[in-house]
């Protein structure tokens with residue numbers, strides 16, 4: 001299984017440790033990126049990616065290795081600590097650059113067959129928001145199976161958590177790793193993704209963005225064809 005990890009912070013802290021507790025249990029090859037070290041630009045809001053094509057984005061060359069890795073991967077792992085009740089600014093800045101690949105524009109067909117995990121740690125509060133920050137992007141990119149791994153430490157480190165809680169987390173991780181391995185290559189979109197794609201297909205039939213409209217027409221998605229049905 002090809003795995004890509006996008007870490008929303010440079011350091012190898014508690015969130016990195018939790019992420020690797022999971023990923024190290026999964027058989028596969030890992031590509032890993034750290035933000036902002038490997039990508040640090042803010043979206044400029046020019047909408048060039050949406051209307052003129054992503055290769056014209058001023059940050060295209062810098063973000064390309066990360067996007068290529070997302071497309072190649074069977075499993076996407078987005079990992080961010082909770083900073084001020086949300087994902088890190090670096091993670092959000094990265095995800096802003098993927099808007100053109102959302103189902104509302106030009107989703108990549110490979111996304112509809114992938115699994116993903118969103119990972120976070122916090123001291124006490126904010127894991128729900130942070131997981132949602134990352135989960136939302138994955139959903140709109142078309143990823144059909146998204147797991148959540150969030151831990152409120154209530155302690156300075158994972159190691160210093162209460163024993164009972166530590167064991168519970170370890171058990172959860174092992175179970176999740178087994179599930180991901182079992183489902184590799186077998187996931188399919190559920191009702192929510194299919195319904196959203198259906199609405200987007202109606203929108204693209206009369207779309208105002210030529211680039212998006214042509215993309216959907218070329219793939220026959222404005223008719224009956226669907227990306228998850230491709231061989």
Ligand SMILES: Cc1cc2nc3c(=O)[nH]c(=O)nc-3n(C[C@H](O)[C@H](O)[C@H](O)COP(=O)(O)O)c2cc1C
Pocket residue numbers: 009012013014015016081082083084085086121122123124125126153
């Ligand atoms: C700038 C900053 C903001 C934080 N905001 C929150 C917060 O809103 N809620 C919370 O429970 N913990 C918060 N924390 C604590 C971290 O989420 C927690 O220590 C986490 O485990 C750190 O993960 P890391 O070691 O991967 O950076 C914050 C920490 C920092 C440095």
